[in-house]
Amino acid sequence: METLYVVKIGGNIIDHSEKLADFLQSFAALPGKKILVHGGGKLATQLAEKMNVPQQMVEGRRITDAETLRIVTMVYAGDINKRVVAALQSHGCNAIGLTGADGNAILAHKREKAGIDYGFAGDVDAVNAELLHALLSLNMAVVLAPITHNGKGQLLNTNADTIAQETAKGLSTHYNVQLIYSFEKSGVLLDANDDSTVIPSINPSYYQELKSTEKIFAGMIPKLDNAFAAIRSGVGKVIIGKAEELPALIAGAAGTSIVHE
């Protein structure tokens, strides 16, 4: 099967225009099929401040009232997504930017959790693999903004990590998917304060050992649980590392690879 790269970039890159420009140049140069999933960074919070719309975060998730939904849709699907697409085009990479509403790419439902009203926050139900496969087959890179819809006319603010994971899983029947999660560290670290202690590769048994000996930073555990869930669902490989090192991450020369065996 052909390889597909699904690359998720976080806010630390989005917020830094030079790092973003460098990253997009590397992404544009990746050969073959590729999908970029971007988060929002601080821009939505900044716009909300300018517009005097108070923002509330619970457990790292933004409480998305109607006005905030409009702000994140403008920032993620408008400003960021279109700047990214235009930059990729300038590097000769034909890109198309989508939300989950576009082509019904990602269907979600409003998150219901006892005790907390997240507002218009979405949990993913289905990724439209046929659409994404068709667009990739037109030799376009797909750039996904973290906005989905419920099919009933409601847009929903949705976690970009989840979108990357569900997209990678959904396309694993069509491609050998490599899912790259970029974040601010160089990979999964043995010592959270020392960027030189990257673990090059983690398989399920080593993960159990790392967890049982408490050698792993607690904040990494949800990310790694998700990564192992992804490879159990058919994703070929998950790579965790710095967006600035994208070519090295792909080449296996940097970051941490989460592998089957």
Added chain:
Amino acid sequence: METLYVVKIGGNIIDHSEKLADFLQSFAALPGKKILVHGGGKLATQLAEKMNVPQQMVEGRRITDAETLRIVTMVYAGDINKRVVAALQSHGCNAIGLTGADGNAILAHKREKAGIDYGFAGDVDAVNAELLHALLSLNMAVVLAPITHNGKGQLLNTNADTIAQETAKGLSTHYNVQLIYSFEKSGVLLDANDDSTVIPSINPSYYQELKSTEKIFAGMIPKLDNAFAAIRSGVGKVIIGKAEELPALIAGAAGTSIVHE
């Protein structure tokens, strides 16, 4: 050839949420291939006010400095485009929302006009008919926001009427294109103050007669010149009328048809 409807809706519909909802229901119900081009209405001006970014208009065109470009991209490509797409999906119409940067759909260049600096305003160079044809062939309606790019990484604010016209022309080799311009009047009027004086049909010779006898409102002349230019470039028919009457416009039971003979 198969019929393609290219429908342009103006600000008077965008600014009116009930009219917009009704229009989108009618648009979703149109059979066959279709493209919707939307303008921006007053929302960009309202957001600019909230953000304290002064706006300047010259001859009805917005002077687009860098901050204003960001605002119109957020409003047109983010807020409006995605609300429209989500609403169409809720009516069972699979829609995909694009700017000119997406899939390199519409290439433009920065407008240069002696004496006036319009800022990041774009004049259209090329419509990517192959891309739009491919997306339409996937049975999606395409929803175009009035933002283009120059291929060098620069987004450009672009007139929605022009985008509709160039798109209609560009696709006329693939389809029998019907271009529908909706605006606040019921059609081209013999008496600009009387909405019951709609001229049902205008061909080139009748247009000459209307112009020479000064029976036509001066403000309509650029619109009509563009409409005749479109049919000379291969567009099958141009219809001018109210968005609220879309089914009747398509059926030839309302509005003004601009025809070859």
